[in-house]
Amino acid sequence: MWTADADGAARHRLAPAKVNLALHVTGRRPDGYHLLDMLVAFADIGDRVTWRPGGSACRLSVDDRLLRPEPVPVDTSNLAWRALALAGRLGAAPLAGDLTVEKSLPSGAGIGGGSSDAAAVLRLLLTETATDEAFLQAQAVRLGADLPVCLAGRPTRVQGIGERLTPVALAHALAVVLVWPGEGLSTPAVFRARAAEDRDAIPATAIDALAQDPLGAIADLRNDLEEAARALLPAVGHAADALRESAGCRLVRMSGSGSTVVGYFADGNAAAEAADRISAGAPHWWVRAGVLQA
Template identity: 50%
Template sequence: MTDHFVTVEAPAKVNLTLLVTGKRPDGYHLLDSLVAFAGIGDTVTARPADSLTLHVDGPTAASLPEGENIVVKAARLLAEAAGVPLAADIRLTKRLPVAAGIGGGSADAAATLIALSRLWQIDLPPERMRTLALSIGADVPVCLAGRPTRMEGVGEVLTPAPALPPAWLVLVNPLVPLSTPSVFKARTADFSTPDPLTHAPADAHALAQALAARRNDLTAPAIALLPLVGEMLAAITAQPACLLARMSGSGATCFGLFADEAAARVAAQGLSAHQPGWWVAPAPLLG
């Protein structure tokens, strides 16, 4: 057996903004979101094998729900689409919290599609790969793109976003899952008008100003379901040098925006001291 293997990182997805702009007849909500990625995430490693196997390790592996892992689903759908045997030994190293609003599962699925495409030496047309990704989950296409992106529709309309400046994030999660369908169901506000970022911010301060003029429409319903979200936002805002605090996705992960690594690491230390039971991770904003 060859020792050839492919390793792909699965960075955390961060919704810098998230507007709910409508609802389809089938119940799916329409979004307008500025999506970026943080320099922390899970890792997918794939090796040749005679059948499909999945091994999961890492600090948050035990919190994965039972049932078919999204990595297995991605592998199965890719093999079917490409007409190749479903055979690979996959190792998923979990570092991101589960059901946390930072696309951990979606990022894992996207990384699996990339890793197995390389391992199996297949090259699906980009549009076919995006369609396959969307069939796995709404956030998988943007995670497959892996760059700052304006995401519209239910996740299928992707447009490259303006370049983002160097900046750092501190991601905070209470290690309490928050159901995405429940958050959307709890939302009662009117639909929002799309408000995309149209110009590249010059620096982290300009980015914070641009984001402050926008919002995450799911914050209020998330706080109603899990008041800890409000507590995290207040704790992040209280950190020295925090430029902006916001919830990502449907929660419960929140993030603080900082101008540099030093400020982010000081804030992370302060938050960890304030609440030792929270998951706190400083990471660069990947621009």
């Protein structure tokens, strides 16, 4: 849902972190794309996207809240810019204005920062148009495999290469701590490092159980990229250990291809206390307590 300034001059939307509750690699297509079966939810933590219409052209600026070795690009390599161009092609009228992305999510983190930014742009600019949802999803997947689920923005089972979406029901929101151990990982590099073994899909019993006991449902599931990510970046394992040693932590799982690790906690107070403790012990890590929305 987007919000507007009191004078209506600007619209704002959260671009939430995308968190994998599970990620199974089930096969590979002849063109090299891996086939996945994933459970995804979205946090109340994210970037902030703002659109201010006006002028005669479109402009993108990035307000980066994190210290990165390289600045976030503002050219066509930025997914938010590419989403702006797509919205311009799909909209009923030419677009002109200023797009600002306030970056609070780390890069190379496995939590879909760029894809979520792009999805927020499309929602901001196309919500009031007559763009067909199925058509929008089909166009968006060309920008990236995570775009369709980020457009959905709710708990979802994702299959194929990211184009097959099935909404799922979580019994309740989940208190979490996200830990990014100060370094990112390249998704292609993680897939290359992974042992070439295709595994089973997520069982239907686990999908059904999400509506009663979400953590119990995913406890026997996995992230098939975690072992490769740990081998490439041992800090992933260190972050996971820090979460497991925290009071109230019930489950730890890496998100996406890493390097963010997610701890699931008994309640929000336990999550906040764990985040404070981990931050104090590793000040160069990005640590956030939050909630995965049901």
